[in-house]
Amino acid sequence: MLSSSLSQLEKESPAYICPYDQACSYLEEAAKELKLDQSILEVLSHPRKVVTVSIPVKRDNSQVQVLAGHRVQHCDILGPYKGGTRYHPAVTLREVSALAMLMTWKCALLGIPYGGAKGGIAIDPKFYSVGELERITRRYTSELIKDIGPAVDIPAPDMGTSAREMAWMMDTYSVNVGHAVPGVVTGKPISIGGSRGREMATGRGVMFIIREALADKGQSLAGARIAIQGFGNVGSAAALLLHEAGAKVIAVSTGSGGIFCEDGLDIPALKAYVAENRKGVVGFEHTTPISNADLLTLPCDVLIPAALENQITEDNVNQIQAKIVAEAANGPVTLVANQVLESKGVTVLPDILANAGGVVVSYLEWVQGLSYVFWDEERVNKELENLMVQAYRQVMQQSKIRQIPLRLAAYTLGVGRVAQALSDRGLYP
Numbered sequence: 001m002l003s004s005s006l007s008q009l010e011k012e013s014p015a016y017i018c019p020y021d022q023a024c025s026y027l028e029e030a031a032k033e034l035k036l037d038q039s040i041l042e043v044l045s046h047p048r049k050v051v052t053v054s055i056p057v058k059r060d061n062s063q064v065q066v067l068a069g070h071r072v073q074h075c076d077i078l079g080p081y082k083g084g085t086r087y088h089p090a091v092t093l094r095e096v097s098a099l100a101m102l103m104t105w106k107c108a109l110l111g112i113p114y115g116g117a118k119g120g121i122a123i124d125p126k127f128y129s130v131g132e133l134e135r136i137t138r139r140y141t142s143e144l145i146k147d148i149g150p151a152v153d154i155p156a157p158d159m160g161t162s163a164r165e166m167a168w169m170m171d172t173y174s175v176n177v178g179h180a181v182p183g184v185v186t187g188k189p190i191s192i193g194g195s196r197g198r199e200m201a202t203g204r205g206v207m208f209i210i211r212e213a214l215a216d217k218g219q220s221l222a223g224a225r226i227a228i229q230g231f232g233n234v235g236s237a238a239a240l241l242l243h244e245a246g247a248k249v250i251a252v253s254t255g256s257g258g259i260f261c262e263d264g265l266d267i268p269a270l271k272a273y274v275a276e277n278r279k280g281v282v283g284f285e286h287t288t289p290i291s292n293a294d295l296l297t298l299p300c301d302v303l304i305p306a307a308l309e310n311q312i313t314e315d316n317v318n319q320i321q322a323k324i325v326a327e328a329a330n331g332p333v334t335l336v337a338n339q340v341l342e343s344k345g346v347t348v349l350p351d352i353l354a355n356a357g358g359v360v361v362s363y364l365e366w367v368q369g370l371s372y373v374f375w376d377e378e379r380v381n382k383e384l385e386n387l388m389v390q391a392y393r394q395v396m397q398q399s400k401i402r403q404i405p406l407r408l409a410a411y412t413l414g415v416g417r418v419a420q421a422l423s424d425r426g427l428y429p
Helices: 019-034 038-044 093-109 130-143 163-177 201-216 233-244 267-277 292-296 335-343 357-371 377-402 406-425
Strands: 049-058 064-073 081-087 115-121 153-157 225-229 248-254 257-260 288-290 302-305 324-326 347-349
Touching (some): 019 093, 019 406, 049 130, 064 093, 081 093, 081 357, 093 115, 093 357, 093 377, 093 406, 115 130, 115 153, 201 233, 201 324, 201 347, 201 357, 225 292, 233 248, 233 267, 248 292, 257 292, 335 347, 347 406, 357 377
Parallel strands (some): 081 115, 081 153, 225 248, 225 302
Antiparallel strands (some): 049 064, 064 115, 248 257, 257 288
């Protein structure tokens, strides 16, 4: 029922675990736990606006290619829309819609006055030049010019995009309105109003949540054995911060494969190696090659899926040996796999909590941009830590009070706050 609003827009393969259907399932579970009125559930189950635009781009060889760009705005009950812009071949309208919905609950859970949105273009940036990517980004922004803005919808970087693309988006928007608007996007370069600490924010938030979860089990980060699937912006940042805190990162991977070291990897040296060879982590000295699939099943204290969705499924969940699974990616554990992990006593730190550090510092950047008063990195990191730890403790308390798993506890908090705001505001007209 909940996914019907998109069923005619896009169809997925029957074998594919649809992120949108999964997001709707989590919403239904939370609504049932909260005993939400059916009319409120009906409103929250549908994105408010779904925009698909045509992006004609002239390639460097003078050939014209027409791309499709999406922007889904799920709910603005608590404030303007907020969400990343993703460049990846697997981008679909359903995926973007799912991520927009999850962003709504994430912002509400963290106490941030935003609603959820997400955007994306189904391209692999590796096959486009910098000039082509700039033309794509600027045309995409101009097509969305009436649908974004500092009080409307604030895009941010996501998979396949970075501060560079955000600078192009800000400039395109600013040129169109006739003056500089630093608050239109977040994740920008510091030179044009970006926030210190933003690049490491999501990984830092993952580290804070893992630290708190281990502490609840009577452990510390020092000596904890950690495996990380994905060594992009989030995975590498989390790996470095965990390494600095004394944890043993025993395995990491990229799309081309992974590496394992029983005694723990030298993460600063590995980051330098990856930056130099740009071909992934395989081949780093004193390590053993390992597949992405095998990395997920390593015996460890903490497993961090920091790549794509649907990585832990009913096919491999019984081989998972981690005591804690921290979802640094969006939706890396499927609904069925999540239930199995919970039944085995594995602590699953849900994505809307574990990877919320990025949107927290995006919010702090937006606040700084609107006020034109900018903070040092120490203050940014402290504000991030306070909000992440506060949300973690609220989720733990909700879990204990209701006697429900952490994921459902996180969703009841996020969904419940949005539902309450909707009830208080009422419907127009």
